[in-house]
Every structure is written in C-alpha cells, then in structure tokens.
Amino acid sequence: MPGLSHPGPGCSRPLNCANASEIVVMSSANSFDPRRLDVAAFARAQADLAGTIPLADLERLSQDARPEAERPADHEISWSAQGELRPVAGASAEIRLHLRAATELQLTCQRCLQPVRVSLLVQPTLRFVEGEDLAARIDEESEEDVLALSSTMDLRELIEDELILALPLVPRHDRCAQPLPTTAEPGDVPGTASAANPFAALAGLRRRGDASD
Numbered sequence: 001m002p003g004l005s006h007p008g009p010g011c012s013r014p015l016n017c018a019n020a021s022e023i024v025v026m027s028s029a030n031s032f033d034p035r036r037l038d039v040a041a042f043a044r045a046q047a048d049l050a051g052t053i054p055l056a057d058l059e060r061l062s063q064d065a066r067p068e069a070e071r072p073a074d075h076e077i078s079w080s081a082q083g084e085l086r087p088v089a090g091a092s093a094e095i096r097l098h099l100r101a102a103t104e105l106q107l108t109c110q111r112c113l114q115p116v117r118v119s120l121l122v123q124p125t126l127r128f129v130e131g132e133d134l135a136a137r138i139d140e141e142s143e144e145d146v147l148a149l150s151s152t153m154d155l156r157e158l159i160e161d162e163l164i165l166a167l168p169l170v171p172r173h174d175r176c177a178q179p180l181p182t183t184a185e186p187g188d189v190p191g192t193a194s195a196a197n198p199f200a201a202l203a204g205l206r207r208r209g210d211a212s213d
Helices: 039-044 132-141 155-165 198-212
Strands: 024-026 048-054 076-088 091-108 115-122 125-129 145-148
Touching (some): 039 091, 091 155, 115 155, 132 145
Parallel strands (some): 125 145
Antiparallel strands (some): 048 076
C-alpha cells in the first residue's frame, strides 16, 4: 500500500537515501511493517516506529480539505507509534499502543466561507484486547480507547481515523477578515427599521390586509 515505506537495504541514514520521501525509522532490532502491524508483537518488543504519510494518500481525510486548496508534494502527516506491554497484578499484561500524528489542513470557515488553516494533533493511547465483544464492553465501562486485537492492522488507517475524529465540527477563523455579507430585500436601505427588522415589514403588510377587509 503506497504512503508508508522503509529505508532501502544498506541505508543507514534514511534521510539521505534515494526515493525516501516517505520515511519510516525503526528503533528496535525487529522489523515491523506499519502497513501490516502485529500489535501484540510490537507491544511485547516495546518497539517504536515513526514516519510520514502524504496527505493525498489519505482519501477520507483529504475530502474535508477545500477542493481548490494547494497540496504540495511535501504536505504530509507526521506520525509516531510506540508499543507497550503493561504489567497487571494477577492478570495478563495489557497491550497498548501510544500514537501521535500531526498535520495541517485548509478547510472552509463556516462564518465567512473563506479558507482557514487548521492544525491537527492527536496523541491517543489505545488498549487492545481479544475479541470485539470484550473490546466493546470495556470501552463502555472505561475512559480508555479500547480496540479488538487483530493479527495485523494498517497503522495508516488508524492514523486517518484519529485525525478525522479530531476535525472541528464548525471550522472558523478566530476573527474573519471578510465577514459574509448579509442579504437584504430590494429597496431596503441599510440602517432603516425595515432593513434592520424584516418582521416589522411583514407586520405592516398584515395590518394593511386587515384594513382592506
């Protein structure tokens, strides 16, 4: 799956490698593929991964950006993940994944309809358990984010899900440079009573109608 790649063989400094626009750096001796991550093994190894994903590769997240927005080739999501096997007294150790992702999107301000840049940063800690039913039950009873453990998972999809959840419900500027103009009826003069209060004009029409009866 495009968007996540490993340094080429023999590359000790990924930043200087050819075709390394999307970089994954691994700090552990074990090799983990972020596109098909074994979360349980990742946690047992206390491993970590980090890298970037081109924004254009995340189709669902890109749909929220303005269609005319410029998306340069270097517009990316930076991310990192750390596995943890947390000991629990009298029970099996808990599998956890510490995730961090950050990016910036150009959305549409709902107040002035002009572009507004929104920075997104998510830093969830996710707990993984065996089975959908157990995950749903623990998730309801706990403040933790609990997911069902699978044999492999795509970190890119998880990162995209978390960023979508972080999108503002109503994106807007703190202060709009170009407020959206208000609509006025033909013939209304700004500052007059009818322009300020359209219901006053409606009341007048009703009074005239009553008088004619």
